[in-house]
Amino acid sequence: MQLTVNGKPAIIEGKDSLGIQALLEELKVKDALYVTVELNGEIVDRADFDGTIVKDGDTLEFLYFMGGGRG
16 A cells, blocks of 8 residues: 655555555554544544544545644
């Protein structure tokens, strides 16, 4: 399966499709508990990670939102 992840090509060998949660594990995404996933331009709700299927040709962005401010 060929994907675009954060603007770069990614190949997942031996898979035709994968749920987002399984993909995060497959790609060993750092801080996966805190990542927001955009699939083909749409933000995916964390509760839907297991049921949302990623297919060949899809585009994903892994986003991390940081808190901060005056301190």
